[in-house]
Amino acid sequence: MSNLFPTSRNFFFPQFFDQAFDSFFTPMNQPSVDIEEKDHSYEVTMDLPGMNKEDINVTYNNNLLTVEANQDQETEKKDDKANYIRRERVSRSFKRQFVIDNVQFEGIECKYENGVLNIVLPKSDQQLVENNHRIEIQ
Template structure:
């Protein structure tokens, strides 16, 4: 059994390491990396807004659910490309997916949540309950 800490490739192993790179991610490329999209969360007087950077997806690729004070955002997209030329066929497959889960504050009105997808950004509006919006700002006196 090889000691993987001190393993030095030789012969055929070295040839494959040189050809494919030193890691499977070098060989497979960045498209196969596990990533989460960037998210902005903004709070205003009337609502919260979640902005998810998800370029390259379509509106129908998303599934948004609210359950037990949790907002679940899922996206899946599979892309297949096939080129047939004289003596060969090239097939390429790309699969993108992610899941994000957010605990909703008690101040969110779950019935009024809305979403839109535009220019590669999924925007989810989470309105606040009326009783929360109506509370005036209370100044605290410093003694």
Template structure:
């Protein structure tokens, strides 16, 4: 006759004790609440550097040139844009809407300060191009002691 009973061991669950068991899953679930929605587009950009300037290329499809703002403060660059919703009334029921209406924002810091007076910007076919010349930096000067 086979013995099908399992002896009761009250501490069996504690033998492979892992104090953070399930904690990583909790953090993943908690982190999702604070992350931006994946369907909201962000400003994607490339930054190229030469000895004289930075060249920034930012993808901003569907934006109007008038709705884009670029702010430069020393070595910090802020690109922001706002797409406004049309107030046009449409008949029928919208089944799904994936078009984004709202603000986009991107800020980054460059290694060298930018000469704001010589900076240039252009926007064509959904691509913002910035040419940001570097400010002339003063060379280190050795001070003679008398």
């Protein structure tokens, strides 16, 4: 942020402002993802702690893997002695998309266990893919 207003001394925009604005514009709500290519498949591992299996939606269409989730939580605590009431609502949602080519749709496996989503995308036979996409010129 300080580079927007160059000064000889960084008096008006200390370093903590830079860090605050930088972290404000980064995707903080995005879960971490690992995508590993193996000999016969792609393996996607995504950390989704605290999510319920029912809140997660996974699709694969036109070489695009989409993982999205939406979760709403509501808590309420009351204390009769101090006449104190607290009610909190939290909503979390995200959508991640990845282009992954050469996938055999019929064999896709997806499992959610202990806060970790594992997706196995088997590769199509490359020779079969090349033959299917080749158009003969007449």
